[in-house]
Amino acid sequence: xxxxxxxxxxxxxxxxxxxxxxxxxxxxxxxxxxxxxxxxxxxxxxxxxxxxxxxxxxxxxxxxxxxxxxxxxxxxxxxxxxxxxxxxxxxxxxxxxxxxxxxxxxxxxxxxxxxxxxxxxxxxxxxxxxxxxxxxxxxxxxxxxxxxxxxxxxxxxxxxxxxxxxxxxxxxxxxxxxxxxxxxxxxxxxxxxxxxxxxxxxxxxxxxxxxxxxxxxxxxxxxxxxxxxxxxxxxxxxxxxxxxxxxxxxxxxxxxxxxxxxxxxxxxxxxxxxxxxxxxxxxxxxxxxxxxxxxxxxxxxxxxxxxxxxxxxxxxxxxxxxxxxxxxxxxxxxxxxxxxxxxxxxxxxxxxxxxxxxxxxxxxxxxxxxxxxxxxxxxxxxxxxxxxxxxxxxxxxxxxxxxxxxxxxxxxxxxxxxxxxxxxxxxxxxxxxxxxxxxxxxxxxxxxxxxxxxxxxxxxxxxxxxxxxxxxxxxxxxxxxxxxx
Numbered sequence: 001x002x003x004x005x006x007x008x009x010x011x012x013x014x015x016x017x018x019x020x021x022x023x024x025x026x027x028x029x030x031x032x033x034x035x036x037x038x039x040x041x042x043x044x045x046x047x048x049x050x051x052x053x054x055x056x057x058x059x060x061x062x063x064x065x066x067x068x069x070x071x072x073x074x075x076x077x078x079x080x081x082x083x084x085x086x087x088x089x090x091x092x093x094x095x096x097x098x099x100x101x102x103x104x105x106x107x108x109x110x111x112x113x114x115x116x117x118x119x120x121x122x123x124x125x126x127x128x129x130x131x132x133x134x135x136x137x138x139x140x141x142x143x144x145x146x147x148x149x150x151x152x153x154x155x156x157x158x159x160x161x162x163x164x165x166x167x168x169x170x171x172x173x174x175x176x177x178x179x180x181x182x183x184x185x186x187x188x189x190x191x192x193x194x195x196x197x198x199x200x201x202x203x204x205x206x207x208x209x210x211x212x213x214x215x216x217x218x219x220x221x222x223x224x225x226x227x228x229x230x231x232x233x234x235x236x237x238x239x240x241x242x243x244x245x246x247x248x249x250x251x252x253x254x255x256x257x258x259x260x261x262x263x264x265x266x267x268x269x270x271x272x273x274x275x276x277x278x279x280x281x282x283x284x285x286x287x288x289x290x291x292x293x294x295x296x297x298x299x300x301x302x303x304x305x306x307x308x309x310x311x312x313x314x315x316x317x318x319x320x321x322x323x324x325x326x327x328x329x330x331x332x333x334x335x336x337x338x339x340x341x342x343x344x345x346x347x348x349x350x351x352x353x354x355x356x357x358x359x360x361x362x363x364x365x366x367x368x369x370x371x372x373x374x375x376x377x378x379x380x381x382x383x384x385x386x387x388x389x390x391x392x393x394x395x396x397x398x399x400x401x402x403x404x405x406x407x408x409x410x411x412x413x414x415x416x417x418x419x420x421x422x423x424x425x426x427x428x429x430x431x432x433x434x435x436x437x438x439x440x441x442x443x444x445x446x447x448x449x450x451x452x453x454x455x456x457x458x459x460x461x462x463x464x465x466x467x468x469x470x471x472x473x474x475x476x477x478x479x480x481x482x483x484x485x
Contacts, residue, residue: 012392012393012395012396013396013425013428013429015088015089015392016389016392016393016396016425016429016430017429017430018430019084019088019388019389019392020389020429020430020431020432021430021432022080022084023035023038023081023084023385023389024432024433025077025080026076026077026078026080026081026084027074027075027076027077028075028076028077029073029074029075030066030069030070030073030074030075031074031433032062032433032434032436033062033066033067033069033070033074034070034071034074034076034378034382035432035433036059036060036061036062036433037054037060037067037070037071037382038382038385038386038389039059039060039426039431039433040054040055040057040059040060041054041363041364041382041383041386042059042386042389042390042419042422042423042426043057043058043059043422043423043426044057047361047362047363047364048362048363048364048367049364049367050364050367050368051064051067051068051071051367051368052064054067055067059423059426061435061436062436065441066436071368071370071375071378071379072372072375074378075378076378076381076382078377078381081381081385082156082157082177082178082181083181083184083185085155085156085157085384085388086156086178086181086182086184086185086187087185088154088388088391088392090144090154090156090187091144091145091146091147091152091154093193093196093341093345095193096192096193097192097193097194097195097196098144098182098187098188098195098196099144099145099195099196099198099345099348100142100143100144100145100156100175100178100195100196100197100198101142101143101144101145101153101197101198101199101348101349101351101352102140102141102142102171102174102175102197102198102199102203103140103141103199103200103202103349103352103353103356104138104139104140104141104161104167104202105138105139105141105356105359106121106123106134106136106137106138106139107136107137107138107139107365107366107376108121108123108134108135108136108366109135109136109137110134110135110136112135112369112371113457113458114371114455114456114457114458115370115371115372115373115458116372116373116458117137117160117162117163117373117458117461118135118136118137118458118460118461119135119136119137119138119161119163119460119461120133120134120135120460120461120462121133121134121135121136121138135460137160137161137373137376138160138161139158139159139160139161139380140158140159140160140161140167140170140171140174141155141157141158141352141355141356142155142156142157142158142174142175142178143155143156143351143352143355144156145198145345145348145349145351145352146348146351150351151351151354151355151358151414151415152351152391152394152414152415153351153352153354153355154388154391155355155384155387155388156178157174157177157178158380158381158384159174160373160376160377160380163461164461166293167202167203168203168204168207168208168211168293169211169293171199171203171208172207172208172211172212175197175208175212175217176211176212176215179195179212179215179216179217182195188216192216194216194217194218195215195216195217195218196217196218196220196345197212197217197218197219197220198220198221198345198346198348198349199219199220199221199222199349200221200222200349201221201222201223201224203221204293205219205220205221205222205223205328205330206285206286206304206306206328206330207293207294207304208221209304209306209330210302210304218329218330218331219329219330220327220328220329220330220342220345220346221327221328222325222326222327222328222346223253223308223326223327223328224253224326225253225254225323225324225326226253226254227253227286227326228250228251228252228253228287229250229251229253229284229285229286229287229308230247230248230249230250230251230284230285230286230287231247231248231249231250231251231283231284232248232283232285232305233245233246233247233248234248246300246303247285247287247303251281251284251308253326259281260281262279262280262281263280263281263282263334264279264280264282264334264335264336264338264339265277265278265279265280265336266278266336266339266340268340270313272317273313273314273315273316273317273322274313274314274315275313275314276311276312276313276314276343277311277312277313278309278310278311278312278339278340278343279309279310280307280308280309280310280334280339281307281308282307282332282333282334283305283306283307283332284305284306284307284308284328285303285304285305285306286304288301288302288304289301304330305332306328306329306330306331306332307328307329307331307332307333307334308326308327308328308329309326309327309328309329309334309339309342309343310324310325310326310327311324311325311326311327311343312324312325325343325346327342327343327346329342355387358387358415358416359383359387362415362416362419363383363386363387365379365380365383371455387415389422390415390418390419390422391415393418393421393422393425394413394418395410395411396421396425397410397413397417397418397420397421397422397425398410398421398424399413399417400417400420400421401417
């Protein structure tokens with residue numbers, strides 16, 4: 001797939017200054033401190049390790065007390081900031097469509113016993129290839145995908161999942177609100193190609209397509225290799241009595257005997273994976289039951305038809321044995337060109353992993369030891385605004401490379417390299433934050449007096465277990481075994 005980057009061509013400094021002014025207007029309380037905190041993240045030398053180090057950056061003119069107070073007691077107009085992000089120029093595909101990717105990333109807080117609303121988050125690769133749950137705050141992030149092999153994306157929305165939330169339902173509501181904002185901002189108009197939404201196997205792709213069926217979107221996602229789908233119901237023969245069938249024969253991903261002849265097949269030569277062979281089967285759907293997310297569905301369950309694509313490559317760059325990738329697309333009657341466009345768009349979905357790594361390792365998203373989830377949301381939106389400013393400054397930045405780094409063309413600079421030059425670009429952009437006032441520090445707690453109001457401690461939320469209050473009041477009726485030794 002060929003995606004073309006929509007570069008800010010007319011007066012990039014004006015676009016950057018315009019967004020910085022709108023971002024400052026979204027800060028309704030402790031605005032100056034929050035704005036300078038974001039500038040400190042942009043202008044710091046090296047990765048962000050702690051909030052105290054940010055208070056020492058020259059662009060942050062306040063003390064570390066004002067910094068923590070801004071995160072704890074500041075206010076961000078999230079609705080206005082979301083509308084501002086929707087108006088920023090976005091990357092588009094070669095046919096002019098928007099490609100959005102949604103994924104979950106976790107802010108792990110295993111030892112934060114005084115932080116509420118923590119959920120057990122599944123982590124991968126910790127220890128010796130162990131998949132263990134770790135308490136933390138999961139966030140659903142939606143980004144617009146960039147062109148080709150790139151570490152750039154356009155983050156548009158971030159939402160923290162509360163205990164008891166269903167990922168598919170929350171993501172569908174989040175995606176619906178985002179698409180409506182994009183339409184209001186003029187990013188999509190009647191007659192434009194439908195917006196393509198790309199997700200990974202952690203989402204129920206048919207359910208996500210069912211929840212968004214009234215929007216101008218198409219959903220593409222990966223399915224597990226052990227799934228079983230059904231074909232369309234065969235036409236009823238004359239003279240046959242009884243209820244007509246709702247499902248056709250089985251399509252077993254792991255059984256080639258059930259595949260039959262594909263409706264479309266393409267072969268593409270790639271540089272990293274060798275020959276990529278894609279086969280597509282039309283009008284396949286899962287057989288739904290009144291369980292899990294479909295429990296509240298009244299009446300007959302829907303038949304959600306789509307196209308299944310099987311992608312097989314010759315080899316992987318790491319040398320590992322390649323496994324087939326199964327994709328499900330909410331559209332039907334896919335041609336060969338559509339199949340190539342879809343599986344290449346899915347490969348671009350992994351660019352969002354570069355954004356998450358930059359958030360955590362360079363911009364310090366998960367470094368602060370923040371207690372309340374509200375402060376975590378505030379800090380998260382500051383990081384999203386910081387990354388958006390880096391994207392707007394992309395055509396303006398110079399390549400300040402290290403002595404051991406190779407030169408990079410201006411249009412191929414990574415977000416980390418753009419951040420190195422932002423300190424030199426900042427004086428030319430709008431800086432609406434005011435200077436701090438001369439104040440005296442508060443008296444604080446008198447010496448020798450202990451804290452008489454200890455902070456409350458919260459249990460980690462686990463799905464299916466009663467709330468902590470119910471666990472404390474519930475009495476066990478099971479008799480304890482008597483010790484014999």
